[in-house]
Amino acid sequence: MITIKDVAREAGVSVATVSRVLNENGYVGEETKKKVQKAMNTLNYSPNEVARSLYKRESKLIGLLLPDITNPFFPQLARGIEDTVNQSGYRLLLGNSDEELEKELDYIQTFVQNNVVGMISATNHVDQNIYDALQIPLVLLDRTTDQYPSVYSDGREGGRLAARTLIEKGAKRITLMKGPAHVKPAQDRFKGAVDVLSETDIDFSVLATTSYSFEDAKGWAEELFQKYPNTDGVIASNDIVGIAIIHEALRLGKRIPEDLQIIGYDDIPQSSLSYPPLSTIRQPAYEMGQAAAELLLQTIKKEPGVETTIEMPVEFIERDTTRKE
Amino acid sequence: MITIKDVAREAGVSVATVSRVLNENGYVGEETKKKVQKAMNTLNYSPNEVARSLYKRESKLIGLLLPDITNPFFPQLARGIEDTVNQSGYRLLLGNSDEELEKELDYIQTFVQNNVVGMISATNHVDQNIYDALQIPLVLLDRTTDQYPSVYSDGREGGRLAARTLIEKGAKRITLMKGPAHVKPAQDRFKGAVDVLSETDIDFSVLATTSYSFEDAKGWAEELFQKYPNTDGVIASNDIVGIAIIHEALRLGKRIPEDLQIIGYDDIPQSSLSYPPLSTIRQPAYEMGQAAAELLLQTIKKEPGVETTIEMPVEFIERDTTRKE
DNA sequence: ACTTTATGTGTAACCGGTTACACATAGCAG
DNA sequence: CTGCTATGTGTAACCGGTTACACATAAAGT
Known part of the structure; x- marks a missing residue:
């Protein structure tokens, strides 16, 4: 595995400098920056998210808890979420709870253990205040309470x-x-x-x-x-x-x-x-997923004035199992 | 966040000892063990997987790459995988590639960056030797090559x-x-x-x-x-x-x-x-998922004599869109 | 000419675990 | 009684990043 030290050695600088060009923060000279970038390229370096996550106490992962992906309604939610969080560089840790409290708790625990930045839950045990002690931003999907931000349809x-x-x-x-x-x-x-x-x-x-x-x-x-x-x-x-x-x-x-x-x-x-x-x-399942993801991302960024509850419209789709006028 | 240090302090022992009871290895006195377990309970401690993963260079995560979970064939594969890897304490990092090479590469990179123990891929760019440089155990699902272990149906x-x-x-x-x-x-x-x-x-x-x-x-x-x-x-x-x-x-x-x-x-x-x-x-989608997961788990454990290719049977299901004799 | 400020870089501590190693004690064989 | 092994525990290095802080230099202000 190529580490930041390898890059530092290759570029003839310290690891701090490499980290700075990686994160584009702090001062880095133009020349140095190029040297480092070149070194990263030749070594084909890609930073270890785990190390980063440990120090920052926050990974680039989002926990997604669904009842059962086998029910065709949920894959659409999931794709809506995935497609929008990907744009901000986040990835999904997926769990199906089968509406069993124990599985749900287990997944929540792994989410926490893996330092997820946030989680989206579409399961049913919301009432059981299992989320209360959590420090992690949470968005409920296809469910509501007054306690947490949520996206649902009426x-x-x-x-x-x-x-x-x-x-x-x-x-x-x-x-x-x-x-x-x-x-x-x-x-x-x-x-x-x-x-x-x-x-x-x-x-x-x-x-x-x-x-x-x-x-x-x-x-x-x-x-x-x-x-x-x-x-x-x-x-x-x-x-x-x-x-x-x-x-x-x-x-x-x-x-x-x-x-x-x-x-x-x-x-x-x-x-x-x-x-x-x-x-x-x-x-609108896909759109609900998108909305939930956006809401979560906003909560993570602590954007002010975030709506905490989004109700999506519901619509009659007339096809052929009902009579036409 | 409750850390191992908190537990150690609470129990009046060193972090090494706590770690030993956590992992059930090394020598720990019976008395000490109980003290530590009690401390873990009262503090409601759950170890940080990220820190563990960093040192071990291996997380409890498995990367799953699918073309599109919205296609009803794949949720079944996914559930087969999830249900079996969960039994060994692994969790899934999910990615849909939409059969786009770029997304596939991106996901593979995140899998690596997150120290996944292994990955299962059901996507199409296998030929493009994008997996060759990977050090991570890989199982192909619903695809084959001679190069990697795989599960597919004929x-x-x-x-x-x-x-x-x-x-x-x-x-x-x-x-x-x-x-x-x-x-x-x-x-x-x-x-x-x-x-x-x-x-x-x-x-x-x-x-x-x-x-x-x-x-x-x-x-x-x-x-x-x-x-x-x-x-x-x-x-x-x-x-x-x-x-x-x-x-x-x-x-x-x-x-x-x-x-x-x-x-x-x-x-x-x-x-x-x-x-x-x-x-x-x-x-048999669910079973194929199970088989792929088992194959991966065996590869991870380096069990000897693992079959590298599993071909699942295909079967005609007679219903009503074909004529009966 | 002398501060002050902006820029550039390195050293080392830190994140929360694991484990090599050192050390201490007890039991047992010779 | 001595030496050896098994058992129990702690100290500190380590994993691969990030960043506070120290230090150096150059540019700008007075």
Whole structure:
């Protein structure tokens, strides 16, 4: 490994001088600077981040904690984050918590142990004040509390929008799928939809789903039609479930959207590729990632007047699982 | 930050002793050990990985380089890797290269700068001997060379299998979709299919696709039916494209699998949720991730007699876009 | 001519761990 | 009783950077 000493020797200067040209701070003579740069080039030197991080007590790493990258909503968040923090030279330490408190704590510990400059968390145990003692800048993503800066989309409004839309489009027997109880944003959507449905005279039933996995989605869809064979409008807990419902409905010979209308949630990339393409409530995932990253970077730089909470707009994407006027 | 010195003071011993109980090496008296452990508990001490990494010249981090986590094949690989390296206490530094050489080089540099113990790469610029100078254990995933240990599935055989199956099931005018030219495994599949098709008297045409993104998939599907409206069997470059083709075919009023049979590639989770469910050539992504991680861990531990190349089996998953006998 | 200030460079301490080495003591063999 | 080994603990060097501080010189101000 080429160290700063090797460069110093090669250039005939002290390590302090090399460090100065590296960091472009302090005074360095024009001549010396060139000599050092030449030495760095010929030796193909690249400074050891670990040593730097030790002294500065701060690395160029950012901890990212997600529930499960296998859920197509999260890779988009992750890319939004990665692409923006990279521009400032930061890299990601990634952890999937599977919504297990223990894994979450473990990852938080490694983040701390590795001197991350900040972390972004999209997991559910926010309430449990596990972040309180942390000295590290934190941004919550797809979650909120008053305690920490956060980026999220308005789930309550998303739920309302889904319900309003479905009613408008003439659904009479609506089934509302409730996401896992411990997933906050899922509850918001659900409550939003209930808000609207409660104010109408439309019948609706609720089906609880307890996970977001692909394997289970099929099961929820089957259960849906067993319990509520006559439903003519479904508000799915997310797009995966929505797609599973399309699948099952077609299998049962239902016509979409004539017999059955479906609204998903998230607008994951594959939603436009289903047949019929899934109408859904869009969350701008990539942009949410970007916003969270920017918020974190600002917090790190201690920029004044940083908004601590960013609510992203939610939007109905009309495709073919809902009726056109 | 609580340091080893704080613990040493609290326990009334030297830092060396604390370090010894931390690492469970060297001689430590039973009494002393308890005192130290108690001190660590009361202070809630957790050792700084950065300092450790600096001295050892080796961190507990593993670099993971992927083309794009947004492609649903890769999150599964990633989870396979993460879940197995976590068991040995390693964590992941993640990078998406977007198949750009520059990003790839940048990430490799950060991996080195952060003293990663090893790295796993699923990107395409393997040929460019960018890894040669590296001192770090490397495992290639979803790619091969003779130079490095690697885990991959037999793309050539996958391609053959797809072609054989389609022929068997009675397709007469086959269209073969070729993946991006710079993506090695895509080429293997393609060649495998050509191998088989060339030996038959069946007509076939080739359509080149130059990306794997969701947005573009729709376009390839449209192009397919414009150029080859009479095709009755499609070997898609991957499942995303396969799903897009189902979508487009249904839109055009084609019956699947009566008029048109489709075989995808990868078996991503959403493939079983399409309607009709997509028949596909399965690559065991999660298991490939596991295998790559295990191979890397063995290389790190310098275990003798490590297999340097693991070929994973490829399998036809019969669903409803191909005809049953 | 004499401060003062700006510029340029090196020495050494420091970040928080690990470990080589020195030293001390106890147990045991001869 | 002496010498050797096993056990237990501390001191200090070391990992590869950064930076406070000291020192030297040149330019500018009075």
